[in-house]
Amino acid sequence: MAHSDICILGTGAHVPAKVLTNHELARMVDTTDEWIVTRTGIRERHLAGKNEPTSMMAAAAARAALADAGVTAEQVDLIILATLTPDQPMPATACLVQHLLGVPARAACFDLNAACSGFLYALDTAWAMLASGRYRHALVIGAEKLSSIVDWTDRSTCVLFGDGAGAAVLGPARGTARLLGTRLYAEGAHAHLLCVPRGPKPVIQMKGREVFKNAVRQMEDAVREILEQHGLTAAQISSVIPHQANLRIIESLAQYLGLPIERFIVNLDRYGNTSAASIPLALDEARRSGRVRAGDTTLLVAFGAGLTYGAALVRW
Numbered sequence: 001m002a003h004s005d006i007c008i009l010g011t012g013a014h015v016p017a018k019v020l021t022n023h024e025l026a027r028m029v030d031t032t033d034e035w036i037v038t039r040t041g042i043r044e045r046h047l048a049g050k051n052e053p054t055s056m057m058a059a060a061a062a063r064a065a066l067a068d069a070g071v072t073a074e075q076v077d078l079i080i081l082a083t084l085t086p087d088q089p090m091p092a093t094a095c096l097v098q099h100l101l102g103v104p105a106r107a108a109c110f111d112l113n114a115a116c117s118g119f120l121y122a123l124d125t126a127w128a129m130l131a132s133g134r135y136r137h138a139l140v141i142g143a144e145k146l147s148s149i150v151d152w153t154d155r156s157t158c159v160l161f162g163d164g165a166g167a168a169v170l171g172p173a174r175g176t177a178r179l180l181g182t183r184l185y186a187e188g189a190h191a192h193l194l195c196v197p198r199g200p201k202p203v204i205q206m207k208g209r210e211v212f213k214n215a216v217r218q219m220e221d222a223v224r225e226i227l228e229q230h231g232l233t234a235a236q237i238s239s240v241i242p243h244q245a246n247l248r249i250i251e252s253l254a255q256y257l258g259l260p261i262e263r264f265i266v267n268l269d270r271y272g273n274t275s276a277a278s279i280p281l282a283l284d285e286a287r288r289s290g291r292v293r294a295g296d297t298t299l300l301v302a303f304g305a306g307l308t309y310g311a312a313l314v315r316w
Helices: 033-040 054-069 093-101 115-131 188-193 208-229 247-257 275-289
Strands: 006-014 019-021 044-046 078-082 108-112 138-145 163-172 178-186 239-242 297-304 308-315
Touching (some): 006 115, 054 138, 054 163, 093 138, 115 297, 115 308, 188 208, 239 247
Parallel strands (some): 239 297
Antiparallel strands (some): 019 044
């Protein structure tokens, strides 16, 4: 298949049933609902239980995406799971998802870690592998159990993150949801700004102010470059699905691009930052709610630890 013959055939999402509100969080650490909402836009997040590993959430989102696409597990020959919270270091959690779904042994399965940009990195990788002609249907999944690596005594980070999964099925074009292009980047010099160092209990550490500044700059650069590459202007973008990290970051990006905030798909108030799961969660919600329609051009844009960042364009 040529790159132009590949589409997003279906999407799916899954979040754990348990919800942790800001008011409940305020009883755990020194914070308030007002403080969290004002600085982040987040009101609640979903948390996975001990018996809800990343693989289980990923498989649930994948099942929904397969059903939406009308593709069976037997037809899948590639699974790429974007995550920074695998069930275990080895084997790849994608292999566990393969087993849970009943995908045949002929499928290639692997994990990919680009943090919050992971879904875009996985999307680009799957697109290239399908275009090689050696694969036909790919499951691209972003799934995270960030609650397992959060320091619940650190109010600067614990208020931000949640758990969940989103998935997309890629395959031969059916006339809509064509991938137009992707742009991926990384700036390893800033790796120390957002990381999970080794230790007795590895937890997320972040220099918030520096991450904020880099996030806005990186996403704006990625957007401007992909628009220029495809001869588009920001005004021609019907909707934007950004990484759901912080409402202030999204608002700043909208301002720099000269786009109304109404064009941005935002659901972080209900899910918080779910890292690699955030874009596919929002993408699935946008599709099922009618926020994207035939003929629309949607921009996906993300940043994450690495620091990684990137953008993608989809024509519905």
